[in-house]
Amino acid sequence: MLEVKGIENGIVIDHMKAGNGLKIFNLLFSNIEHPVVLLMNVKSDQLGKKDIIKVENTFDVDMNLLGLVDQNITVNTIKDNMLVDKKKVEIPKTLTGGIKCQNPRCITHSDDYAIPTFTLLKSNGKLEYECNYCEEITVYKL
Ligand SMILES: [Zn+2]
8 A cells, every 4th residue: 555644734635536536636736836645546445446635734625616526525624633624525506617608608708707607406417507697507427
């Protein structure tokens, strides 16, 4: 088993399905300035294989974006080597960014100030989000 030093103060994003770690890394951590490790294909009783991300710094992670990509995720907060908080993500009811509106004429594609926001309509094997600007439905497959 690959050994990675524990973190003193930071965030551990655990129980990502194998393959989702890289997606989440690119979505949330590609510009981060703190030490970060992405562990892929770690053995897991629950999932068979899982991915883990550890970030050496505490901050508010976007729980909505995590919940969009993978509903299994737990976010652990470590302070002074102690687990102080453990949160499970949920399918986000509203979303800011993370997906693009399917309507090619939507203002969010042409106006930099129009940040795409969405409201969840249905979650049944796939997620259906309604654009708050043009009301077009965008589907996110799980
Ligand atoms: Zn739109």
